Amino acid sequence: MHEAWRYFLLFFGAAIVANILLIRFIALCPFFGVSNSLETSLGMSISVIFVMVMATSVSWLAWNYALEPLGVGQFLYIPTFILVIASLVQFVEMVIKKTSPPLYRAMGIYLPLITTNCAVLAAATESVKPGFFTKLSIAYNYGFLESVVYTLGVAVGFSLVLIIFAAMRERLDLAPVPKFFRGVPIAFIAAALFSLAFMGFAGMFGL
């Protein structure tokens, strides 16, 4: 298989076919929590893409150069990854606060929230244990670049769905929805229909 095509499949599979929100149902709390308005979902998306890629890179290094050589990876990966990701986010927050106050103001409130976001941990886990949540047919032991591309796919898929969903919820606010379905209930129904639609991507390109 051509190398570029493989990376595309990895990205596409992570973003669309095995979408983290609609197919794997991970990170549903930010999905419903910050999809009230387009503006907050955009801020959250950018922060998630940024943090997720960084977190996976560091987790991959920690797995391949510390946990696996010691043979403790199989049972120590969750505490280690949480430790690594939390410290990383703290560190990045400090750096941004010092070097770029406007960026800090834009991402500020989302950064600490993302620290314990399950999607970030899921992406890091999947990059070292492919197929842990949803098996893609091309999943095997990812190299560094592959895990970064894969995570970028997961984050972009998250952002894509979050932003589309926020735009839809803004319109739902003005729609003649029955009183008892207003707000979160209709959002749940819409998310379920959305998920059904995304299941249509299953098997695309043999993924």
Place this chain on the structure above:
Amino acid sequence: MDWSLIWKAAIALSGFGALLGAILAVASKRFHVEVDPRVAEVLEALPGSNCGACGLPGCEAAAEAVVKGDAPVTVCKAGGPDVAAEVGRIMGVEVGSLVPLVAHIHCRGGKSLSPIRAIYQGVNSCRAAEIASGGGKACPFGCLGLEDCANVCPVNAITFDEEHIRHVNVRKCTGCGLCADVCPRDLIQMVPASATVFVRCKCQYTGKKALSVCKVACIGCKKCEKVCPADAIHVSNGFASIDYEKCTNCGECAAACPTDSIQLWEAREGHPEGGVFVVPEKKRKRDDRGSDQ
């Protein structure tokens, strides 16, 4: 069982912990940002409801602006004079006297008083209804009753009755003025909390035409102007309005008003809205619906 795994796990985790802790410790020194301690103090003094009435995104932004000197110490409208005085004390500035304000809605023509001329089924918002041929109410100047002001109120001080007319709970109202900005018909005015005389109509029609769209409309008869001893009430654009800087709360205008559109506010202990609107005693022969229940 392989006991060495325990040692390895302990070494791996404590190693990671020590390494990351060291990095964070160095980073917190290296990337330390000086924050003016007054920002935290001012933030502490502000109400913290992030209502946005000051025009800044939240109380934290307001506190930063005050400390930087970009905003006056009286920036917080919602907090009123107490908060302004406290912020002034922190910043070392004297604060002059501030009049606390409450919202007043200049309409009491509910469904039974101002007939419905059309059924509005569009987007459930006053602003949308105003664009779409002015909603369904007969009076083109009155309260549309679609809750825009109630939705924007950060303290839920605005409620509505079965007549679809807004009521302001003066106990909860902080005087932030967000509702006054959002009302497409400009019916909400911020008035001094000490005021007790209110014109409860903003209908620009006069005489018979005004009464044809609402039973309790101000008809622009100018009787109130004549009886006012302080020259505080004037009729312009077809409705009376009170200049609260001159008004002495004597209530003469309310007694003279033939349609009861000028009413007196009577504070009552234990009343859910903090008080009720009443019509002066000598005019009690008329049924004053929607005002005193």
